[in-house]
Amino acid sequence: MTLKTAPGQSPAHKEPQAPTGWWRRPTGLLPDALLALAITGFALLDIVFDLDNSTRYGPMPPLVVSTLVATLVLALRRLTPLATAVVVAVAIGGPMLATPLTFTLWGDFLPLLLATYSVARHGERVAAWLGAAATATTVVLVMLRNPDTGTVSNIPFAAVPIAVVFVAGRVLRARARNHSDNQAQLQRLEAEREEAIGVALAEERSRIARELHDIVAHCVSVMVVQAGAAEDLLDRDPSLAHAPLRQVQETGQQAVGELGRMLGLLRGQAPQLALKPQPGTANLAELIEHMAGVGLPVELTVQGPARPLPPGVDLTVYRVVQEALTNALKHAAPTTAHVLLRYDEQSVRMSVRDTGRTGAPGGSASDQVGRGLLGMRERVGLYGGTLETGHADGGGFTVTASLPLQAAPR
Template identity: 75%
Template sequence: MMDVTNPARARVESPARAWLRHRPAGMLPDALLALAITAFAQADLAFHLDNSTPYGPMPAVVASTLVATSILALRRVTPLATAVILAVAIAGPMLVTPLTVTLWGDLLPILVATYSVARHSVSARAFIGVAAVGAGLVVVFLRNPESGTVGNIPFVAVPLAVCFVAGRVLRARARSHSDDRARARQLEAEREEAIRVALANERARIARELHDIVAHCVSVMVVQAGAAEDLLDRDPQKARAPLRSVQETGRQAVGELGRMLGLLRGERAQLALKPQPGTADLAELVDHMAAIGLPVELTVEGSSRPLSPGVDLTVYRIVQEALTNVLKHAAPTTAYVSLHYDDQSVRVSIRDTGRTGGPGGADTNRVGHGLIGMRERVGLYGGSLETAGTPGGGFTVTAQLPLEAGQR
C-alpha cells in the first residue's frame, strides 16, 4: 500500500532503480568494463577491416566479438558460465569458417574470463572454466593457421597461465582474510559472552552478599525491637539495651551497604574497607548472637589451618546465614556450631533445638533464598550442602568444602 501522506514514498520505484539497489556486488563495474571492451573491439573492427585483412565474414566476426566481450558483464556473477560462453563464442564460428583472432575482441576477453573463473570459483569450477577456454584456443589454433603458429602459442599461453595463477592466489588470500575476520568476530562474540557470564556471576555474588548483610542485620533488629517492646512496660531501663543493639546493628547494616554500593560505584579509594570475615571471626559472631538472645556453642575439631579467602568467607557466611535463620524461624532454642578440619576438607555444621513444626522447626519454612544462596556458595567451590530436620525437633545445616577448592 502506498503512503499517500508522503509523496516521496508514494512514488513508484522504476525497474531500473530497483535493479540498481538490489544488483549483485560488483556487477555495475563489470558491466562498465564489458561495455568499454566491447566499444574498443567494435571500433578496432571498424577501423582495420578492409579487403586485404583476412578477418572472415563480417557478420560472424561482429557477432563473435560482441558475445565474447559483452558476456564479461557476468564475470563475477557466473564466472564458469562466462568462461564457457566466451570459449564457445570464439571457437564456435571457427568450426564453420576461419576468423582472425583480435586483441580487443578475443585475447583480452579470454584473459579476463580466465582470471575471473580462477578468482571467483571453487577449485573444480575454476579448472573446468580454464579447460573450456583452453579447448576453445585449441580449436582456434587448429582452424586458423595464422593464429596457430609456434610463435603465437607462448604469446597466448603464458598470459593465460599468469592470469589463472593470479586469480587463484588472490582468491586464497581473500579467503584467508575472510577466515581471519570470521575468527575475529567469533573471538569477539566469545569475549562478549564471557563478559556477560562474568557480569551475571558478579551480580549473583553481590546479591548473595547483600542478602547475607541485610537479612542478618534486619533479623537481629527485629528480634531486639521485639524484646525492647516486651520490656517497655515491665522494666523500661532494661529495654534500653536491646534498643541500643538495634541502633548499633542498624549502623552496621548502613555501613556495610555503603561499602557495597561504593564498590559498585568504583569508590574504592574513598572507602576504608575492612577485610572480608572468615573462620577467625566466628567467635565474634557467636558472641554477638549470644548477646542478642541466641545461645550458641562453638566447637572446633581437628587441626585448624588457613583456608583460601573464598572458602574462608563461604564458611563464615554459611554460619551467619544459618544462625540468622535460627533467630528468625526457630522457637527459643540453643544453636550448636561445629567446625571440623581433616586432611582433605573442612566441614561446618549448625544445629538448633527448635521444636518440630514450630516457626522454625524442621519444616519447609526454612527453605528460602538463604538456603539457596548457601547451595550456590558451596557449589561454587565444589562442596556439598545438606539440610535436614533433627529427630525430636530442630534443624541441621551441614556444609563440606574441599581444602584445595579455592586454589584451582
C-alpha cells in the first residue's frame, strides 16, 4: 500500500445541533467546503506528481472521477453525514470492483477517515453505524483488491484508524450532547430563577401596597376627623380648636415619617433612617390610646394567656385592628369600639366592633368594603387565617379575624 504523507490541517467542528433524519442544518458549511477543496487539491497533486508510476493507478479517468467525488462530497459531511459516508465509500470502493487501483492517502484513505468521523460525530446512532459499516466494507474491499497489498493481513492495519476515529466521533458527540443538556438545564434554572424573582417582587409590591394603604388610610382618616372637629370648634370656641389641630399636625408628621421609612427601604437607604420595629400586639394599647385621643373611645379586652407571636402574625393582628378602628372612625363616628383579643392553644383571634352612628342603628362602617377589607383579607389569608365582617346585632359593624399560630405563610 502506497501512503504518501503531506501536511494538512484537521477540520474544526462546531457544537452540533440535533439531526433530523438524514438531513442536518448547514452548520459550518463554508469551512467544510474549503477543507474539501484543500483535500481535493492535494489528492490531484498526488496523482500528477506520480505520473511516472501511472501504470500502478490503472486508467486515469476513473481514478480522477472517483477522487473528485470522494473528496468534494466532504463539503457536505455535516449537512448530510450518512449520505456523505455512503458516497465516499461507493466512490472509492466501486471502481475497485471493476479495476484494481492504488490506494492513496489524500484521495482514498483520508476521505474514508473523515467521512467515518463525521457520521459518528454528527449522525444519530443508526446512521453512525450504517456509515461506519459502509466505510469499513470499502476498507476490506480495497485491501483485498489493491494491487500492492492484496492480502487479508493488511485489513487490521487500515481498519484500526477507522475504528479509532469512529469511537472518537461518538465520544465527542456524547460530550456535546451532555454540554447541550447542561446548557438547557442552566437555561431552565435561569428561567425558573427569573420567575421566582418575579413572584417575589410581586409579593413584595403587594406587601408594600398593603403597608402604604394602612399607613396612609389611618393617618388621613384621623386628620380628616380632627380637621372637622377643629372647624366646628372655631365657630364656638376657637381656643379649644388648638388640640385637634395639634393632633392633625402630629398625625401628618407621623404619616410623613412612616412614608419616608417605606420609601427609604425601596431606595436602599435603610441604614440612613431611624428605623423602628414593625408594630405588633404589644403596640395595641398605644394604638387604642391614640384612637381615643382623636375621638374614638376604644375598650380592649384580652382573653387567655398572652404569648409571643410570629413576626408576620403579630404585624397582621396589629394592622387588622388598626384598619378596623380607622374604618370605624371614618365611617361610623361618633361611636365607640370594643377590641377583643383572645389567645388559645392553636390560634389568636381578634374582634373589633363599633356601636355605629348615634341615632342610626346599623348604619356604621358597612360602606368600607373596598381596599381596606380587601387588604385585611389578603393579610389574614397570607397566614392561613379567616376574616369575617358584617353588621352586628343591635347596630354597628364587626370585624373578626382568626390566625393559626402554626400556619406557615403561603
